[in-house]
Amino acid sequence: MHITRRKMIQGTAVAAAASVAPMKLAFGQSAEFTYKFANNVPLTHPLNVRAKAAADAIRNETSGRLDIQIFPSSQLGSDTDTLSQVRAGGVEFFTLSGLILSTLVPGAALSGVGFAFPDYAAVWKAMDGDLGTYVRSQIAKANLVAMDKIWDNGFRQTTTSIKPINSPDDLRGLKIRVPVSPMWTSMFKAFDSAPASINASEMYTALQTKVVDAQENPLSVVSIFKLHEVQKYCSLTNHMWDGFWFLANRRAWERLPAQLREVAAKHLNAAAVAQRADMATLNSTLQQELTGKGMAFNTPATSAFRDKLRNAGYYTEWKTKFGEEAWAILERSVGKLG
Structure with a gap:
């Protein structure tokens, strides 16, 4: 899906409402699991546009059992504060730069080594391959779950x-x-x-x-x-290149039935890949605008x-x-x- 800056702004009006109050379900019942997703970027950022689409798809495919509510722009606290909340279970999902996550998981900063990646092809080869697998294994040691696909923050x-x-x-x-x-x-x-x-x-x-x-x-x-x-x-x-790991509190993640975990992971990972393409388009547009x-x-x-x-x-x-x-x-x- 091609996303222009205008569509990003229009498409996030609904997400704004979802971030302030729980969305009413069309299934006639309250969600079995209502999870908070916090991040530090505005609603107009491709991350939130795609996260909103993923949350809608997850809610629909699980017949309303899993409702993910979005809290953008550090509404729930600074990166450090929110990371603590995710570890404690007060927040279930959080996207965080690997370079900031490295305060807890040192290996998460590997993707930020200066002039390591010549281009995006090298980034995705590494992060969807052995390097990403290694970093996720280090994140797991901190009792956090990282989705398979990392989201783009950009060079x-x-x-x-x-x-x-x-x-x-x-x-x-x-x-x-x-x-x-x-x-x-x-x-x-x-x-x-x-x-x-x-x-x-x-x-x-x-x-x-x-x-x-x-x-x-x-x-x-x-x-x-x-x-x-x-x-x-x-x-x-x-x-330097930097990306956002989509993190979950391990206890909250494992509390979901296996079928719900599968649906959530599928849509969140697909959203990450789509967001990467959105960012490439946005960066090209931004250079022209600036x-x-x-x-x-x-x-x-x-x-x-x-x-x-x-x-x-x-x-x-x-x-x-x-x-x-x-x-x-x-x-x-x-x-x-x-």
């Missing part, structure tokens, strides 16, 4: 207010906002940048007041936060960036942190890194 790009990024030299000394995460900090330090860990809620102000001159995020975040107002250049560095708003785009060659990380010892550092087994699985998917 991260670099924006600045002062110059485009064409080579690793352009990153030297650059004051750049990064999330509060060791992997980001260590990568940009390897580029001799000056990374500053700043929460997303403070990012726009930090850029506006020149506390930092740059930031890095998927294009969807650049658009949502209106960063084109405070950033002139966007370099398509594709330096260009129209004055943002200048460039596409640097990435081989020099990977060489710089290798020579700076970045890959050696993270190979040690992840361990030989995990690193070998990553390199089987993307080739030799360090």
Whole structure:
């Protein structure tokens, strides 16, 4: 199904209502299982558009026995708070970045290693293959269940207010906002940048007041936060890829009869694959829109960036942190890194 930005906005009006109050079932009875699904993206994001469609399909195929209610935009708390609620059972479903999940499951950050993936073909080969299987096995050790298909958050790009990024030299000394995460900090330090860990809620102000001159995020975040107002250049560095694991509280998942689990997993995994295509379309549209708003785009060659990380010892550092087994699985998917 082709989804335009207009359709995304229209299609989420119903999802908005579903997020505030339980949807009335057409089956004349209350749901046997009413589960909450929390996430940190707006209703207009393809993740929620597809999650709403999956919830409807699950409700229909189970004759109303399983009702999944959507709570977008961190309505139930921050990522850290919601992850705690999922572990405790207060929230049954949650989509979370592997890089943030790594605070609990270190191996979940494997997919975010800098310049590991050259393109989306490599991402899906790895995440639908051995690398995804390995990460899910690590997630299971934390008493969480991860669906088989990971959802797309996108490749991260670099924006600045002062110059485009064409080579690793352009990153030297650059004051750049990064999330509060060791992997980001260590990568940009390897580029001799000056990374500053700043929460997303403070990012726009930090850029506006020149506390930092740059930031890095998927294009969807650049658009949502209106960063084109405070950033002139966007370099398509594709330096890290990030996805959303669809997580379930293990006890809540196993409480569902096997047939309901099968139906839920089928529709949630299908929705993840559809959302990936939606994101590809959205990113293409967003580049055009941001260009129209004055943002200048460039596409640097990435081989020099990977060489710089290798020579700076970045890959050696993270190979040690992840361990030989995990690193070998990553390199089987993307080739030799360090």
